Amino acid sequence: MNCIQEGLVPTKYFKKTKQKLSTANGENLSVKFKISDVHICNDGICIKQTFILVKDLDIGIILGQPFLEVIKPFKVKNEGITIKIFQRKSLFAFNEKPITKEINLLKILSIFK
Incomplete structure (x- = not known):
């Protein structure tokens, strides 16, 4: 949630x-x-x-998850989550340095569009 x-x-x-x-x-x-x-x-x-x-x-x-469902497909990088909506790219930056395990999980989730 x-x-x-x-x-x-x-x-x-x-x-x-x-x-x-x-x-x-x-x-x-x-x-x-x-x-x-x-x-x-x-x-x-x-x-x-x-x-x-x-x-x-x-x-x-x-x-x-509700937010992630709306923005998919998305790409996860160390800087944050990148989306493309209406032919515009946007980066939702991570506030703090995220834990590598969490980034890797998000990267896996972003593969399943």
């Missing part, structure tokens, strides 16, 4: 949700709200997504 840490977005944009979310190791995350109609914009390209608000998220924002 696309996730945003609770506290980063004003409460007037929240909607209640009954959606459940857990970590990869099965721990339940505290989820009460979602935000619909979020626009992720980069180089003049905007992509509309929904985000789940998560308490105690270690990272501010996670772009998950």
Whole structure:
């Protein structure tokens, strides 16, 4: 899922949700709200997504599988994810130096268009 840490977005944009979310190791995350109609914009390209608000998220924002489904096909490089939409290339750069294992997983996923 696309996730945003609770506290980063004003409460007037929240909607209640009954959606459940857990970590990869099965721990339940505290989820009460979602935000619909979020626009992720980069180089003049905007992509509309929904985000789940998560308490105690270690990272501010996670772009998950729903985002990746919209931008495919994509290519993953050490700098970030490259897409081509409407004959325009755009790079969604990684904020921090990513872990090599995660980059390799994204590269594998980008092969399966």
